[in-house]
Amino acid sequence: MPHTPLTQDSHFGLEQLKQALIKPVYVLSLGRKSCPLATPLLPVLLTSVSLREALDHSFPSIIDSEKPHLDAIWLRPNKLSTYTWEGNVDEFNGETALTTHPWDDPINRNRWQFKQRTMHQITVHQITVHQTTQHQVEVEEA
Numbered sequence: 001m002p003h004t005p006l007t008q009d010s011h012f013g014l015e016q017l018k019q020a021l022i023k024p025v026y027v028l029s030l031g032r033k034s035c036p037l038a039t040p041l042l043p044v045l046l047t048s049v050s051l052r053e054a055l056d057h058s059f060p061s062i063i064d065s066e067k068p069h070l071d072a073i074w075l076r077p078n079k080l081s082t083y084t085w086e087g088n089v090d091e092f093n094g095e096t097a098l099t100t101h102p103w104d105d106p107i108n109r110n111r112w113q114f115k116q117r118t119m120h121q122i123t124v125h126q127i128t129v130h131q132t133t134q135h136q137v138e139v140e141e142a
Contacts, residue, residue: 018043051091055083082123095122 021028021043029036046054061071089097097120105117 014045018045051085052083056081079126080123081126082121084119084121086117086119089120091120092122095124097122 021041027033027036028041042059044057046057049057061067083092085091089099099118099120101116101118103114103116105115107113107115
């Protein structure tokens with residue numbers, strides 16, 4: 001795959017980032033070392049999709065690839081999806097976004113100074129796909 005830069009100043013491409021997430025040098029954690037990830041990451045490179053299409057991309061079963069319905073039993077997902085992003089507020093057409101301005105963008109860590117950033121958020125009902133038999137698929141909007 002060709003080198004696709006993350007930004008104009010980037011020295012690394014998306015494929016290199018994907019490989020680093022698949023086989024990280026250090027244990028990945030959620031903010032603190034005491035919160036390691038419960039499952040390995042499975043990054044996927046998508047092309048020519050919107051932000052929502054990328055976030056709604058389906059993932060393989062976490063529990064058992066032969067029995068994907070077990071994910072719903074063990075993980076108990078709710079019927080809502082929350083999207084949080086920076087950038088264009090109109091990224092999700094037809095949805096009204098909540099815009100906040102948290103003071104969490106570090107300017108100087110030594111003096112503990114932060115600046116504001118703009119963050120948008122929406123919460124929408126999911127579209128759930130149920131596989132009733134091997135050949136029948138039932139779709140419902142939550």
